[in-house]
Amino acid sequence: SQQGEEDPQALSIQEGENATMNCSYKTSINNLQWYRQNSGRGLVHLILIRSNEREKHSGRLRVTLDTSKKSSSLLITASRAADTASYFCATANSGGYNKLIFGAGTRLAVHP
Amino acid sequence: NAGVTQTPKFRVLKTGQSMTLLCAQDMNHEYMYWYRQDPGMGLRLIHYSVGEGTTAKGEVPDGYNVSRLKKQNFLLGLESAAPSQTSVYFCASSSALVPGLDEQFFGPGTRLTVL
Known part of the structure; x- marks a missing residue:
């Protein structure tokens, strides 16, 4: 079973617009991570937020975490065509070994 | 550094x-x-390893076996392939420096089709 559920499944926007993706999970976590996957490629780590953090920024990325609602959001500001990819949230529980449980992902298309 | 590599593609x-x-x-x-x-x-x-010579089952281990004889290598075996194993397989690695707080680094994937 998958821990994270992402919403929306697909998102289509114009360059310059902001893109927001949401992730919900079921059990308690140690941290939550967001990854990006370009078509036909492996996943690339974007950002990690710890369970005791509420917000984190990295360049044009902003991640929020609400542990009371078991949810997270990823905001990409001023999107570019190169941001077109699938985005996955993944949760790590306190069991250790950095094991991750992935959501099904959001497919983002940014049109020039 | 090559990072994580997978063969075959x-x-x-x-x-x-x-x-x-x-x-x-x-x-x-x-x-x-x-x-x-x-x-x-x-x-x-499918499976994971926390060090050389150790392996453990993940969420979907049935039909697969693994071995980690050397720290840098992790092998995934299919003994008797089934069509349900048609998938893209990704390998990843992670540091143990800060357990539970490290990112994973992924390989490019292997696309497997079982007819």
Whole structure:
């Protein structure tokens, strides 16, 4: 079973617009991570937020975490065509070994 | 540094055949993982290893075996391939420096088709 559920499944926007993706999970976590996957490629780590953090920024990325609602959001500001990819949230529980449980992902298309 | 590499990139098998997927990392990571990704889904953990000579089952281990004889290599074996094992397989590695707080580094994937 998958821990994270992402919403929306697909998102289509114009360059310059902001893109927001949401992730919900079921059990308690140690941290939550967001990854990006370009078509036909492996996943690339974007950002990690710890369970005791509420917000984190990295360049044009902003991640929020609400542990009371078991949810997270990823905001990409001023999107570019190169941001077109699938985005996955993944949760790590306190069991250790950095094991991750992935959501099904959001497919983002940014049109020039 | 090459990071995480996987061989082969593509493979077509007939039902009942066996094969081994090889994953290699040059980052001296303790932890290594094998995932499968099916269309429209996220990654599911097959097996993982927390160090040389150790392996453990993940979420979907049935039909697969693994070995970690050397720290830098993690092998995934299919003894008798089935069409349900048609998937894209990803290997990943992670540091143990800050357990529970490290990112995973992924290989480019192996696309396997079982006829």
